[in-house]
Amino acid sequence: MLVVGLAPAAHGANRTGRMFTGDRSGDWLYRALHGAGFASQPTSTSLDDGLVLTDLVVTAGVRCAPPANKPTPAERDACRPWLEAELDVLTNVRVIVVLGGFAYQQTLRILGDRGLSIPRPRPKFGHGAEVEVSDALTVLCSFHPSQQNTFTGKLTEPMFDNIWNRARALISR
Numbered sequence: 001m002l003v004v005g006l007a008p009a010a011h012g013a014n015r016t017g018r019m020f021t022g023d024r025s026g027d028w029l030y031r032a033l034h035g036a037g038f039a040s041q042p043t044s045t046s047l048d049d050g051l052v053l054t055d056l057v058v059t060a061g062v063r064c065a066p067p068a069n070k071p072t073p074a075e076r077d078a079c080r081p082w083l084e085a086e087l088d089v090l091t092n093v094r095v096i097v098v099l100g101g102f103a104y105q106q107t108l109r110i111l112g113d114r115g116l117s118i119p120r121p122r123p124k125f126g127h128g129a130e131v132e133v134s135d136a137l138t139v140l141c142s143f144h145p146s147q148q149n150t151f152t153g154k155l156t157e158p159m160f161d162n163i164w165n166r167a168r169a170l171i172s173r
Contacts, residue, residue, distance in 0.1 A: 001038070001056040001095045001167055003029075004083070004103040006069060006144060020044065020058060021051075028145035028160060029058075029099075036164035055171065059086050061106040069146075076106060084110055094136055095170045097163060100144035101125045107139060127159060128166070138170050 005020065020026035021044040030051070033039035040052040062071045062079040071079075083106065087093070098104040104125045112118040116133040123131050129141040142155075142163040149155040 001097060001171060002086070002090060002093045003056055003058045003097045003099065004107050005058070005060045005099045006062065006071075006102050021046065021049075024147055024150070025145045028150060028155075028157075032145075032157070032160045032164050035161055036168050038164065038168075057086070057090060059083060061103045071102065076102075080106070080110065083107075087114075095138050095140055095167050097140045097142060097167055098125075099142050100146075103144075104139070104141055108133075111137075111139070127155070128163065130166075140167055140170065 005025075020029045026044050030039050030044040031042040033053070033056070034042035038054055038056050040054070041050060043049070044051045059082075061083060062075050063082055064075070064079075087110065096107055098107050108118050108122060108131070111133050116137065118133060119131065123129055125141055127141060127143045131139040131141075133139060140163060142160065143149045145155060145160060
């Protein structure tokens with residue numbers, strides 16, 4: 001499984017060197033991944049904290065923390081080769097979980113440009129939405145575990161847990 005977020009957080013991954021490590025979004029992500037059996041522990045605080053991920057890689061659509069969490073088209077396009085290179089290396093990905101609308105758009109754009117079947121019209125992003133792009137690959141959508149979403153209740157722990165349980169079921173089929 002590949003997990004695609006927005007960008008490394010200024011005080012999280014930019015500081016620690018691991019995506020979603022050392023910030024509140026990561027607290028949500030790694031707790032949920034642990035609960036679904038994808039992470040060896042429910043926390044991620046530093047590169048040497050002992051965390052081991054199983055059957056997944058975590059990455060981002062852009063490589064630097066954009067102002068107001070809104071990457072420009074130039075930033076999106078400049079960072080695209082990094083995500084494409086990861087997809088080239090990860091040849092057995094069966095599920096891509098996108099965290100937020102930006103990750104969804106960037107991921108579908110890349111997959112479509114690679115000749116995979118993106119439905120037209122493109123399905124609207126929404127928490128729990130699924131897009132089958134081939135017999136062997138599904139894009140699963142989740143709201144991003146940002147404080148903006150978790151503090152307001154737009155994303156709850158049960159909602160987030162359901163995403164990882166669904167991802168586990170998709171991988172196992």
